[in-house]
Amino acid sequence: MSYEKRFSGRKFDEMREIEAKVGIIKRADGSALFRIGDTIAIAAVYGPRELHPRFLQNPETGILRCNYDMISFSVPERKRPGPSRRQVEISLVTEKALLPVVDLKQFQNSVIDVFIQIIQANSGTRCAGITAASLALAHAGIPMRDMVSSVSVGKVGNKILIDLDKDEEDHEDATDIPMAITNRGKQITLLQLDGNITKKDFIEALKLGMGGCEKIAKVQEKALKDYYRSKNE
Amino acid sequence: MGKLLVKEREIVIPGQELAEGLDYLPGQGTFREDNKIIANYLGLLSTNERFIKVIPLTGRYIPKVNDLVIGKVVEIGFYGWSIDIGSAYNAMLSIRDAAEFIERDDDLTKYYDYGDLVVAKINKVTRSKSIDLTTKGPGLKKLDGGKIIDVTPSKVPRMIGKQGSMIQLIKEKTGCNIIIGQNGRVWIKGESTEKEILASNAIIKIEQESHTEGLTDKIKKMLEKK
Numbered sequence: 001m002s003y004e005k006r007f008s009g010r011k012f013d014e015m016r017e018i019e020a021k022v023g024i025i026k027r028a029d030g031s032a033l034f035r036i037g038d039t040i041a042i043a044a045v046y047g048p049r050e051l052h053p054r055f056l057q058n059p060e061t062g063i064l065r066c067n068y069d070m071i072s073f074s075v076p077e078r079k080r081p082g083p084s085r086r087q088v089e090i091s092l093v094t095e096k097a098l099l100p101v102v103d104l105k106q107f108q109n110s111v112i113d114v115f116i117q118i119i120q121a122n123s124g125t126r127c128a129g130i131t132a133a134s135l136a137l138a139h140a141g142i143p144m145r146d147m148v149s150s151v152s153v154g155k156v157g158n159k160i161l162i163d164l165d166k167d168e169e170d171h172e173d174a175t176d177i178p179m180a181i182t183n184r185g186k187q188i189t190l191l192q193l194d195g196n197i198t199k200k201d202f203i204e205a206l207k208l209g210m211g212g213c214e215k216i217a218k219v220q221e222k223a224l225k226d227y228y229r230s231k232n233e
Numbered sequence: 234m235g236k237l238l239v240k241e242r243e244i245v246i247p248g249q250e251l252a253e254g255l256d257y258l259p260g261q262g263t264f265r266e267d268n269k270i271i272a273n274y275l276g277l278l279s280t281n282e283r284f285i286k287v288i289p290l291t292g293r294y295i296p297k298v299n300d301l302v303i304g305k306v307v308e309i310g311f312y313g314w315s316i317d318i319g320s321a322y323n324a325m326l327s328i329r330d331a332a333e334f335i336e337r338d339d340d341l342t343k344y345y346d347y348g349d350l351v352v353a354k355i356n357k358v359t360r361s362k363s364i365d366l367t368t369k370g371p372g373l374k375k376l377d378g379g380k381i382i383d384v385t386p387s388k389v390p391r392m393i394g395k396q397g398s399m400i401q402l403i404k405e406k407t408g409c410n411i412i413i414g415q416n417g418r419v420w421i422k423g424e425s426t427e428k429e430i431l432a433s434n435a436i437i438k439i440e441q442e443s444h445t446e447g448l449t450d451k452i453k454k455m456l457e458k459k
Contacts (some may be wrong), residue, residue: 030291048293048321059361101248103273108362110321138247141292141387143273145264146248184248184271224275225244228290228444 003157007167015151015163015212020131020223022139030140032223034132036151037165038122043132044115045140051111062107066095068129070118090126097130097150097180097190103143112142123166123176124152130180130190135220139227148189149216150180153209155197160205162212177202179209183217186210241280242444244290245272251285262287276387277444290444294320294386294416296364298355303376303414304366306349309341316351316366319386319416324364326353332368350376350420352412372412379410379422382433386417388443392436399439399449406456407432431456 006012016037025031028044035041051057068090072081094116102112114136116129127150134148154164155175161168169176175195181188188206197205235254239245251263252270259265262273263285272278276287296302296318304324308315313327326345328335333344345351352373353366368374384392392413393400404411409423409432419436423429435452442448 029293050322107321138275139291141274141276141289143262144247145271145273147246182248184250221246221249224246228244 003159008165012159012161013208018216018219020135020219022135022223022227030136032132032135032139034128034135036124036128036163038120039124039128040120041125041128041132042117042119043136045112045136047112048107048110051109057109059108062104063111064095064099064102064104065111066091066114068094068116070121074118074121093190094126094130094133098133098148100189101144101146101148101182102137103145123164123169127152127178131216135223138224146182146184147220148180148182149213149220150190151209151212151216152176152178153205155201155205160201160208162208177205181210181213239278241278243278245276245278245287247272247274251278256283257285258283260284260286262289289387291385292387294318296320296355296358298358300355300415302353302355302416303412303418303420304351304353306345306347306351314345319418322362322364324366326366326368330356330367330369332373345375350381352376376420379420380429380433382419382436384417384419384436384440388440389413389415389417391443392439394449402449402453403432403435
């Protein structure tokens with residue numbers, strides 16, 4: 001089945017409009033907002049702080065604890081609040097996506113808490129969450145070896161495309177691949193796949209995603225620098 | 234010959250390449266990967282000949298020996314007080330290191346109670362991050378009255394200024410008593426609430442504009458206007 005024109009009218013290698021902001025939550029140590037199209041994620045970072053319960057403490061290194069959640073009004077039909085299987089999974093993959101870049105060695109016995117809230121959802125929420133969390137960690141002054149940016153790529157019909165929205169994701173012949181890479185090292189820290197895809201198409205999709213992440217990385221850099229520049233005037 | 238990729242006093246983000254070549258040396262807040270020097274956290278670049286350093290713009294307080302800090306009593310045990318100093322770990326003030334003479338089996342809340350604010354000096358920081366405080370020494374005491382504001386610890390040097398010029402200015406203009414802890418807690422006590430508010434506004438202004446130049450003059454103007 002062929003997919004000639006995107007429902008949203010975008011080009012196949014065109015992402016939705018991106019916006020990033022840091023310092024949106026006053027009482028958090030670090031915070032950020034990331035918007036891609038209609039998907040909005042906010043992230044707050046607290047810590048390093050003492051870890052309770054004590055048995056989770058690790059005397060060799062600190063711990064990163066991520067919590068992803070969708071607010072009940074973020075989707076057209078009310079989402080039942082509270083933990084779910086999906087939420088646990090995404091919290092875990094977010095944590096794994098950020099862990100390679102965060103330096104936790106010097107924070108023995110302590111924890112860095114990352115809370116991600118999706119306040120409006122239209123696909124690509126985990127990617128938006130990871131991008132926002134990376135910004136919030138940097139804003140909190142946590143030592144990091146690199147930053148992480150994330151985007152989803154996929155295949156709808158016979159076309160490889162970037163940044164699927166809800167209509168495309170629900171297409172009967174859609175493959176969704178959320179991915180996250182480090183900005184400098186170009187290392188993949190998150191890669192999931194839902195659907196069918198050939199090896200050749202998969203590599204092509206990854207390349208497209210790499211290009212998209214580079215653009216997001218630039219927006220991240222600008223958001224962090226602008227936050228301090230704007231106060232300069 | 235190596236090359237500096239970022240200008241002095243420019244904002245850098247984690248993972249940003251700062252310099253190329255092996256003749257630059259990575260200082261605080263940076264690390265070397267291959268032959269590049271890379272920033273470890275968000276901050277301002279500062280170079281000292283071959284040394285490259287990043288001064289953090291945000292982040293929690295990292296305890297250092299001999300720092301003056303303002304802490305809050307959060308727990309009382311048999312051997313002393315557990316004090317929150319705004320770092321990742323609570324600090325300990327043991328009976329031995331308290332300035333007061335404490336008799337055996339005395340009730341410790343008589344000296345420092347829950348929620349009391351204490352100016353203390355850091356005695357010792359071990360590798361496993363246990364922090365020892367002392368209140369023995371000039372100017373170290375329990376705080377009485379006044380107000381507390383929290384600022385980012387990395388901006389404390391700016392608040393004090395060169396040889397204490399900035400803090401001296403605020404003290405003179407407002408007549409307030411001010412103590413700045415290295416952990417970013419500022420205690421202000423003045424004759425009247427208005428003066429306290431004026432002093433705390435000045436402190437907040439310094440925090441927001443700490444990375445700009447000519448700040449002392451700006452603060453002077455602001456304090457004289459009122």
